Each structure stands twice: as structure tokens, then as C-alpha cells.
Amino acid sequence: xxxxxENTAAPLVGAEQIELLERLSNAVAVSGDEGAxxxxxxxxxxxxxDEVVVDAMGSVLATxxxxxxxxxxxxxxxxxxxxxxxxxxxxxxGLYQFETVGGLDPAQLPGKPVxxxxxxxxxxxxxxxxxxxxREEREQKIPVRQxxxxxxxxGAGKVKPGDRAGFATRFKVAGPSLVGKALDDRLGVATxxxxxxxxxxxxxxxxxxxxxxxxxxxxARAAAYRLQPDLALAIDSTPAFDLPTWDDEENxxxxxxxxxxxxxxxxxxxxLSDPRLTAHLAAAARRNNIPFxxxxxxxxxxxxxxxxxxxxxxxxxSISVPGRYAHSAVMVARLDDWSNTxxxxxxxxxxxxxxxxxxxx
Amino acid sequence: xxxxxxxxxxxxxPSGYENAVRALVRAxxxxxxxxxxxxxxxxxxxxxxxxKDGGLxxxxxxxxxxxxxxxxxxDERGFVRFTSVGGLYPNMLLGSRVRFLNxxxxxxxxxxxxxxxxxxxxEKLFIDVGATSREDCPVQVGDMAIFDRPFVDLGDRLVSKAxxxxxxVAILIETLRQLKDTPNEVYFVFSTQEEVGPRGAxxxxxxIDPELGVAVDVTRSGDTPRGVRMATCLGGGxxxxxxxxGMLADPRVVRWMEAGAKKHEIPYQMxxxxxxSTDAxxxxxxxxxxxxxCVSIPCRYIHSPSEMVDxxxxxxAVRLLVALLSEPxxxx
Numbered sequence: 001x002x003x004x005x006e007n008t009a010a011p012l013v014g015a016e017q018i019e020l021l022e023r024l025s026n027a028v029a030v031s032g033d034e035g036a037x038x039x040x041x042x043x044x045x046x047x048x049x050d051e052v053v054v055d056a057m058g059s060v061l062a063t064x065x066x067x068x069x070x071x072x073x074x075x076x077x078x079x080x081x082x083x084x085x086x087x088x089x090x091x092x093x094g095l096y097q098f099e100t101v102g103g104l105d106p107a108q109l110p111g112k113p114v115x116x117x118x119x120x121x122x123x124x125x126x127x128x129x130x131x132x133x134x135r136e137e138r139e140q141k142i143p144v145r146q147x148x149x150x151x152x153x154x155g156a157g158k159v160k161p162g163d164r165a166g167f168a169t170r171f172k173v174a175g176p177s178l179v180g181k182a183l184d185d186r187l188g189v190a191t192x193x194x195x196x197x198x199x200x201x202x203x204x205x206x207x208x209x210x211x212x213x214x215x216x217x218x219x220a221r222a223a224a225y226r227l228q229p230d231l232a233l234a235i236d237s238t239p240a241f242d243l244p245t246w247d248d249e250e251n252x253x254x255x256x257x258x259x260x261x262x263x264x265x266x267x268x269x270x271x272l273s274d275p276r277l278t279a280h281l282a283a284a285a286r287r288n289n290i291p292f293x294x295x296x297x298x299x300x301x302x303x304x305x306x307x308x309x310x311x312x313x314x315x316x317x318s319i320s321v322p323g324r325y326a327h328s329a330v331m332v333a334r335l336d337d338w339s340n341t342x343x344x345x346x347x348x349x350x351x352x353x354x355x356x357x358x359x360x361x
Numbered sequence: 362x363x364x365x366x367x368x369x370x371x372x373x374x375p376s377g378y379e380n381a382v383r384a385l386v387r388a389x390x391x392x393x394x395x396x397x398x399x400x401x402x403x404x405x406x407x408x409x410x411x412x413k414d415g416g417l418x419x420x421x422x423x424x425x426x427x428x429x430x431x432x433x434x435x436d437e438r439g440f441v442r443f444t445s446v447g448g449l450y451p452n453m454l455l456g457s458r459v460r461f462l463n464x465x466x467x468x469x470x471x472x473x474x475x476x477x478x479x480x481x482x483x484e485k486l487f488i489d490v491g492a493t494s495r496e497d498c499p500v501q502v503g504d505m506a507i508f509d510r511p512f513v514d515l516g517d518r519l520v521s522k523a524x525x526x527x528x529x530v531a532i533l534i535e536t537l538r539q540l541k542d543t544p545n546e547v548y549f550v551f552s553t554q555e556e557v558g559p560r561g562a563x564x565x566x567x568x569i570d571p572e573l574g575v576a577v578d579v580t581r582s583g584d585t586p587r588g589v590r591m592a593t594c595l596g597g598g599x600x601x602x603x604x605x606x607g608m609l610a611d612p613r614v615v616r617w618m619e620a621g622a623k624k625h626e627i628p629y630q631m632x633x634x635x636x637x638s639t640d641a642x643x644x645x646x647x648x649x650x651x652x653x654x655c656v657s658i659p660c661r662y663i664h665s666p667s668e669m670v671d672x673x674x675x676x677x678a679v680r681l682l683v684a685l686l687s688e689p690x691x692x693x
Contacts, residue, residue: 250436250437252433252434252436252442252484253433253434253442253484254434266431266502266503267377267431267446267503272376272377272446272554272557275377275378294502294503296433296434296502297431297432297433297444297502297503298433298444308402308560309558309560309563309564310564311564311567311568312400312401312564312565312567312568313400313401313402313404313561313564313565313567313568314401315401315402357401360380360383360399360403361380361399361401361402361403361553
């Protein structure tokens with residue numbers, strides 16, 4: 001039974017979807033310790049999928065069979081992990097030395113509230129009061145090894161080296177915006193879960209909720225090796241550097257812009273997207289009146305970089321929801337951009353031509 | 362073979378968009394091959410021969426892609442901002458001519474530098490295609506271009522953009538043409554996306570599962586004034602690669618190549634490259650591992666729009682490969 005879909009450019013994101021995103025965003029799941037998000041994912045997809053596997057690295061692989069034989073196997077990958085911290089040493093009195101996990105700018109850290117360990121104990125990354133610093137000191141970034149997570153006397157002895165910590169930001173909707181931590185890539189995770197609720201039956205859909213993307217795309221490699229898809233899409237979030245430039249000149253390095261829809265990747269540092277796939281994505285967007293943009297070619301990478309190189313190769317591309325202030329305590333994304341991303345992924349799957357890979361790359 | 366090299370180097374084929382080169386190669390090899398296929402990443406895989414006594418399943422690899430640039434932004438006045446595809450030397454960009462995949466030519470210009478800046482970073486460069494606005498610019502974000510210089514025949518020396526690695530593509534084609542009888546199952550792989558990885562050769566190797574891997578690529582030479590410290594020189598013969606920054610060649614493969622060169626009296630030289638690598642790097646670690654090496658063509662001005670090779674090295678590389686592949690292979 002297929003659900004009828006009317007205007008696909010209309011919002012697909014309602015209260016139920018927001019509530020799911022909120023739970024995902026607020027959960028702390030730093031690379032290598034993705035359990036809190038994995039639980040939410042399993043609870044959502046186990047009742048819906050034809051097969052669910054939690055692989056050796058902790059990725060959740062959920063398969064939805066097609067309604068016809070020999071359908072193409074399409075893998076969608078969204079990563080469950082977020083950038084965060086790992087406790088390295090107990091300094092006593094509730095103070096802990098820590099390291100960053102994934103790409104985090106040390107300038108983002110002083111003064112930020114964090115949640116530590118499996119019990120999410122509240123702490124703060126201490127910042128020296130301004131009264132006690134000199135101007136020269138304030139012009140330098142404080143190296144991570146000089147920072148401490150302070151759990152106070154309450155927290156003394158309650159966490160140990162190896163425990164992870166994440167930003168304590170609580171998710172909220174602010175007008176047209178989604179505001180929270182780890183929207184990279186809880187937006188992708190939520191997108192996949194939404195597709196699971198009403199999967200397109202013309203393809204065999206392989207939803208891969210991957211681990212350890214932020215530390216080197218490690219989960220995706222193993223997931224693709226097992227799933228052996230015919231083609232793959234990574235669904236992620238990507239920075240929007242779209243604020244005005246300081247000199248009012250045209251901003252030529254925005255990467256993506258908020259409000260302009262899902263960002264289709266043509267090339268990043270890790271993948272030259274398969275042109276057959278990107279042409280299909282753009283055509284599907286236009287046919288269904290879904291706004292979209294091209295992410296500026298350049299740096300960065302997604303799970304697609306690992307997936308397209310597995311085994312004998314997998315035609316791959318990526319679609320991301322733009323967000324400002326990536327890899328910080330708070331990302332700001334637009335609800336419409338997420339909704340349109342959802343619409344584009346669904347349309348692209350439902351309208352996937354059987355002969356898409358019939359022509360040579 | 363000079364005509365073949367010219368046709369190949371003057372084709373546009375940056376990483377990820379090698380189709381035009383592949384079409385040219387396919388036209389040359391179709392009648393010579395036992396089997397031709399294209400894999401998921403666009404590698405052209407050509408098989409010749411079947412394994413007989415003493416033979417091995419061998420994968421040769423020469424990459425079809427060249428370095429280039431990709432448009433990142435078209436500004437209000439029609440200037441095209443860009444970033445690199447593969448390794449570009451920052452001091453070779455300003456003033457270069459480029460050609461986009463759709464045929465559109467352009468010139469690389471630069472902003473005024475700040476005091477103290479000696480070299481334009483890529484963010485301060487742009488391509489001028491002669492447009493006056495974003496709307497009349499024939500280039501879009503994501504379009505790729507290559508460096509546009511024609512082939513020049515200087516006699517023994519040949520100059521062009523994309524000698525890396527079209528000269529090896531030509532070598533593989535010519536080797537296939539001259540390989541009459543072989544006890545080996547030989548896969549001639551015309552690979553993709555080497556300049557951004559290597560990427561294509563790894564997946565091709567997974568699909569072929571070879572017992573021996575040999576890349577054919579260019580390497581640097583130490584024979585220009587106050588140049589890099591390297592023993593290889595133009596005209597010294599094809600180079601047998603011992604080491605580069607991505608691969609330690611299997612000593613058995615090195616010995617096999619040297620023995621073959623000596624036996625058939627083909628000039629050769631030994632190569633140690635300090636920076637740079639080839640398809641062999643990813644072939645070596647495919648699946649459960651593959652004994653691998655590389656036959657290199659010494660080349661001056663690599664990754665410039667005017668790369669120079671010695672035609673005799675190219676011819677001798679063909680002789681060496683044909684000799685090695687015509688006989689059973691024992692790696693010891």
C-alpha cells in the first residue's frame with residue numbers, strides 16, 4: 001500500500017518530526033559511544049524494517065525490501081555520532097582534563113556547559129574570569145590541554161578517563177529555525193527515520209545509521225562492505241558561511257546558504273559525486289518544485305567518501321541540510337531546509353529510474 | 362605512437378569526468394581485447410589472455426584523469442571562483458589558460474595582493490571567461506576545467522599538459538597492441554580519479570583480484586638545473602620504482618622487472634621518489650594484498666601545463682612491458 005503524496009514542496013515536518021529531532025539532538029552520542037542515539041533509532045525502526053542489524057562497530061543497518069524482484073539496492077547513510085570530548089585525567093575536586101573527539105576548534109570551548117558520562121552529569125568547561133586575564137592572553141586561543149571540565153565537588157570521582165562528554169545545549173524551535181547541538185547529523189538521522197515510516201517500495205532501501213563519521217568515516221566503510229549497495233546517498237549537514245563579509249564585498253565562500261534548500265554535493269575533499277546521481281537529484285527537485293542548491297566544491301567530506309570506495313566501487317553522492325556554526329555548541333538550521341531535504345530524498349528514491357546506472361559514469 | 366599520445370593529451374578529462382578519454386581509449390583497444398568492461402567508478406578494464414602454466418593474473422594501471430579546477434562561485438560580474446581538483450602548484454596558476462568541459466576557454470586572473478603577500482592563494486584568483494554578468498556566464502558552480510596547452514614534438518622530447526598520465530595510457534594501448542601471445546591473464550586498467558586519491562584503481566583491483574599489480578605513471582627527474590635530488594633522468598630508460606611516498610614496491614617485482622630488462626637488453630634506471638605516489642599504492646593494499654610495483658616514465662615539470670618526457674623512454678617502456686608479459690612470471 002502506498003501513501004498518496006500531494007504537494008511535495010509543502011512542509012513534511014510537523015510536531016511529530018520536531019519531537020523526534022529534539023530527542024535526537026538532546027541525546028549525547030560522541031564518536032565511539034553512540035548508544036544514546038542508537039537506542040532511539042532502534043526503537044523507531046525495529047517495528048518497521050524487514051531486517052535490522054547492529055553491526056560490529058555499532059552502526060544500525062535497517063533493510064526495507066522492495067515490492068518487486070531485482071530492485072536496485074539503495075543505501076542511505078546518516079551518522080549518529082557528534083563531535084565532543086573525552087575525559088583524559090581526573091585532577092581531583094571535580095576537575096577533569098579532556099581531549100576533543102572529532103573536529104572542534106578550541107576557541108569554541110571556554111565557558112560552555114557540558115554533560116558528562118553515561119548519567120549526563122552537568123559540568124562546565126571553565127573559562128578564566130576576564131579580571132584575571134591580560135589582553136595578550138585574551139588574544140590567544142587557550143589550548144585544550146589547559147582547559148578543564150568542572151563538575152564541582154558533586155561530580156568528583158563520578159566520571160573516569162574514557163567517559164565522553166557533549167555540549168549541554170537544549171534543542172528548541174525559534175521561529176523558522178531549528179536551534180540545537182549535534183544537528184550535524186541528527187537531522188540526517190531524523191530524515192532516515194522519517195523515510196522508514198513510509199519507505200519507497202520501488203527500491204530495496206538500506207538505511208545505515210553509522211558510527212564514528214566524525215573521526216574518519218569509520219562506520220560507513222564497514223556498513224557499505226556488508227550492505228553492498230548499487231548506489232548510495234549520504235544525508236548529512238553542512239556549514240553555511242552565508243553571513244555578510246566584513247567588507248561588504250560579495251561573499252564568494254559561503255559553502256551553502258540557509259533558506260535555499262537541501263545542498264547537493266558535486267565534489268568535496270573526499271568524493272567526486274557520481275554525475276548520473278547528481279543529475280537525477282537535480283531533475284527530481286525541479287520536477288517536484290523543491291528548492292535546492294549546490295554545495296560549493298572544496299573541502300570537507302561525508303560518509304560517501306568511504307562508501308564509494310568500498311569493494312568494487314559504489315556510485316555515490318551526498319545531500320546536506322545547511323547549518324550555521326557547525327561543530328560548535330549550537331547549530332542554527334531552517335525548518336524549511338530540512339523539510340525540503342526530506343522531500344527531495346523521498347522524490348529522488350520514488351522516481352529513481354531503473355536504468356540510472358545503465359549509462360557509464 | 363606520437364600521434365596517439367597527442368590525441369590523448371589534447372583530450373579534456375579531469376578527475377571524475379574521464380569519459381572523453383575513455384571513449385578514445387575504447388576505440389583503440391576494442392578490436393585488440395578479449396573483454397572490455399566499465400566498472401562503477403568509470404574504470405575501463407580490458408582483458409587480454411588467459412592464465413596458462415606459469416602465468417599470473419596481472420593488473421596494469423594507467424590513469425585517464427588529469428589535474429584541473431572546479432568552479433565554486435560565479436560572481437555578479439561573471440568572474441568564476443574556483444578550487445583545485447588534484448594537486449596544483451599555486452605558482453603556476455596566475456595567467457594560465459583553462460578549458461572547461463563544455464569547451465569554454467578562460468584565463469586565470471588575480472586580485473591585488475596585500476603588502477607582504479608574494480603568491481596568490483586560490484581564494485584571490487578567478488577565471489575570466491569574458492562574461493559580463495552571472496546571467497551571461499556560460500559556466501556554473503561545479504563545472505570543471507583543465508589547463509590548456511597544446512602538444513609539442515621537440516624530436517626526442519615531447520611536451521604537453523596531461524603527460525601525467527596519458528603517456529602511460531598510450532603505453533598500455535601500445536603494449537596491448539604488441540602483446541601477441543601471453544601465458545598471463547592481463548588486465549589493462551585505464552583508471553579514474555588517481556589525482557584525487559588514488560581512488561579508481563583501488564576499486565578496480567578489488568573487482569579483478571590480481572596476483573600482481575603494475576602501475577605505469579610518470580615520475581620526477583633529477584636532471585634540471587639545481588633540481589630535486591633524484592637519479593632518474595630523461596632518456597635513461599623506463600624507471601623501475603623502488604619506493605615513493607605511498608608505496609614500497611615488492612622487491613620480487615623489482616627484481617622481476619630488472620631481470621627482464623637485462624635479459625632483453627632494454628635500457629632502464631632505478632627510481633626512488635621522495636614525494637608523490639601512483640595507482641600502485643592502492644592496488645597493493647586491495648583485498649588481502651597484491652605484490653605490486655610501478656614502471657615510471659621520467660618527466661620534467663610534472664603538474665605544470667607543460668610536462669616533458671623523452672620519447673625513447675616511452676618506447677622502451679612498451680618494449681619492457683611486452684617482454685615481461687609475454688613470458689611466464691615467477692616472483693622470487
